[in-house]
Amino acid sequence: MNEKKSIQYGFIKPALDAHTLGINTVVELLYDCGYNVIVADDKVSKMLNDYKYALRRKGILDWISSKKIQKLGISYRLDENDALNMVGYLINDLKESNLMRFQGGPIETVFFAGLPKACKAIEKEFKGLVVTFIGGESVRETLFKLGVPENKIPSKICTGSKYDDKLMEFGKKLIDSEEYLNYKPKNKLPYSEFGSMKDTLTKRLESNIKSGFEPLMRAHVGPFLSTLSRKESLNQFVDWVKSLAEAGYLDILSIGSSQLTQSNFGENWNDKANGGGVPINSPEEYKKIWESSRPLLVRTYAGTKNIPELAQVYEKTINICWHALSLWWFNKLDERGPYDLYMNLKQHIKTIKYIAETGKPFEANVSHHFAFRGADDVTYIVSAYLAAVLAKKLGIKTFILQNMLNTPRFTWGVQDLAKSRAMLKLIRGLEDKNFTVLLQPRAGLDYFRPDIYEAKIQLAAVTALMDDIDPHNEMSPPIIHVVSYSEATHLATPDIINESVQITHCALKKYRTLRKQKNIEDMSKNSDVNRREVELLSAARKVIAAIEDNIDNPYSTDGFYKIFSSGFLPVPYLWGETEEFKHAKDWKTKPISGGMKLVDQNNNIIQPEAFVEIVLSNLKDAEYNLKLRKMNNHS
Structure with a gap:
């Protein structure tokens, strides 16, 4: 019998956990490698919901036995204590039923994929009996951990992930050298409106080009501790903003306002939950933040209620450098706002008309929200194009195209390049004397690993990926949304944000030097990317x-x-x-x-x-x- 076909993988997750992309990805990889794979149906998944009941666990063991599973995978990305108990109960029952290989049973390996803390607790409790996946593993690393030998991995997988491996090698060399720590922010070339209420993104970009082009760096900043009062939280944020402004690494401060700020601005919050983020609740508080941030450009989230009115507040208080709206999202569809979809679209279109009157740029925060909900690559592109055409028709002059790479996180780099270029080509086709497109790439929301060293390597690697989107245009990208390397583990402090900007700047400069020296592949000529783009x-x-x-x-x-x-x-x-x-x-x-x-x-x-x-x-x-x-x- 074929060696690969003789091994049966089985995967199960509780029905209450909606995260399925990870399992789907692993299943597809194993199919490509020629293995048999069984995924538990809804009936068995519901049994895992009730893992504390012996009868339910017996149903799971019957499924394992009937399907002749030899390698069992469990996925659970919710509560870490629940995860530990769930795995504990199952391991105990597997042992009591003599189903483990060392007891003469069929189960050779048990895998668990979940949150980092859950994985750490499971590793400590079961001491090597369970192989864990914390997220962020490469394709090859995933297959190796699943027990697939290298000679069994198809050439198409090796070829497809080769580019990603090269990016990670580049990132590792950069981080190990620590040369990024030597990067110092360049002196900003002042102009008459620099840092004032009349400053704009366009003026900052023009000045940036004159003083020796480097992409403008944007970062999201939003500390909140439940142990602090609202005023104490605001004061902490103001201190952070002052620190970032004085350091000079950051160009654009993106205020991570709280859910209540977005949904109930100016109201009495009483005992409503803040929902994380900076709890701003008055125009005066926004003004104070703007004053502390001089000379940074400043922006923040759109509202989810009274959206046009809040956009006007942002104009008057923080001279918002650009507005962002998500059109189909941040409403009842994703339970992030009070409006139904029709009302949400109506409010967003009204707001875009107002933005056009101000002359400010507009960012469509759209594509990755579709990707979060399982959309295909074509939908990712089409949704962005539709938003760009709408913006142009409503009078927007400058369109900021946010492009979240690594979304979903298993996306191969060659696919990301193809998707990015196809989207950019379509939307740049709308450009004329009255409409300009500015690319703003960023790393994926759940891309980074919880290991800080590895996350820094990933940040350098994804920066190189950004540069390969339009590799022979040194003015692209004009803006980079820097996601801090601590994203998977803890809140990014000013020091972490500044270091993340250092890594990004240094990686970009180093990668471009390697390209000029022809020490890296010219990805503009990569046949796989070009075929997929077409x-x-x-x-x-x-x-x-x-x-x-x-x-x-x-x-x-x-x-x-x-x-x-x-x-x-x-x-x-x-x-x-x-x-x-x-x-x-x-x-x-x-x-x-x-x-x-x-x-x-x-x-x-x-x-x-x-x-x-x-x-x-x-x-x-x-x-x-x-x-x-x-x-x-x-x-």
Whole structure:
């Protein structure tokens, strides 16, 4: 019998944990390596919810035995104590039933994937009996930990992940050398409005080019301790902002305001939970933050209620350097705001019209929110394009294209480059004398490993990835959203933020030097990237054409509602308003060769033409939903 086929992997997670991308990725990798893989169905997953009951655990053991599983994987990314107990109960039952290999049973290895603290506790408790995955492992590392020998890994996986390995090698050399610690912020070239209420992002970029181009560095800053009062938290934040401004590494302060600030600004919060982030609740407090941040440019989150009014507050208090809205998100769909989707779109479009009047840039905070909910790569691109066209039609002059790389985190670098270039090419095609596109790449939200040394290496590596998007344009990217290396473990302090900026600057400079010396591959000529880019562009254009040909006035509140309601933007992991938007949710995606694709129930890739045909059959439902939503909103 074939050696690989003789090994049976089985994976299970409790039904209450919605995180499925990790398991789907591992399953696909093992399939590619030729192994048998079984994933527990809903019935067995629900048994794991009730792991404290012996009868439920017996059902899980029966499943393990009936499926002849030899390598058992458990995934649980919620409470760490629950995770330890869950694994403990199962390991104990496996031993009592003599199912472990060292007892003569079938189970050779047990794997656990979860939060870092849960993994650490499980490793300590079971002393090597359980192999843990904390997240952030490379493709090769994942397969090795799963027990797949190198000679069994297909060449397409080795080739696809080779670029990622090279980036990590680059990052390791940079971090080990510690040369990034020598980076000092360059002197900013002052101009008459520099640091004043009349300063703008455009003026800062123009000055930056004159003084020797380096990308402007933006970082998200949002400390909050539940042990501090609201005023104490604000004072701490002001101190942090002063420290960052004085150090001079950062260019753009992005205020990480609390959920209450976004949803209940200016109201009496009473005993409402802050929800993390800086608890700002008055224009005066925003003014104080702006004053402490001189001469940084400043921006913050949009509101989730009274959105246009809060945008006006930002203009008057912090001279917000650009506004960001997420259009389809931060509402009842993702349980981040009080509005239904239609009302949210209406408020966002009203706000964009106001932003256009101010002349400020606009950032569509859109694509990665679709990716978070299981969208395919084409949807990632199409959603950004639709937002850019809407912005241009509403009078926005400068469009900031945020591009979250490593999302989902298993995405191969070659796929990220193809996706990024396809998106950039489509949206740059909208540019003219009245519309400019500024690329702003960033690392993925859950990309970094909890090990600080490894996370620093990842930060240097993802910076190199950013530079390979447009490798022969030294003015790109003009802005980098620096995600601090401590993202996976703890809040980034000013020192960590500054060091993260140092790593980013130094990595960019070093990588460009290596490119000029021809010591790295010219990724503009990489055939895998170029082939995938052409494929993504073709698919995205077909979907966009179908939208523009079949939806009346697509770039409007009604149009954007119908686009989503009919299923043009698939989100398999949507968890709010699922009945109203069943056509958006009723899709299946699958990680394939480091990218994310739409597949049917038999895991066959759905081609763009077939996708469009399915969606167009849903348009009558979308029209009905829209009519009903309008009636409800007027009642």
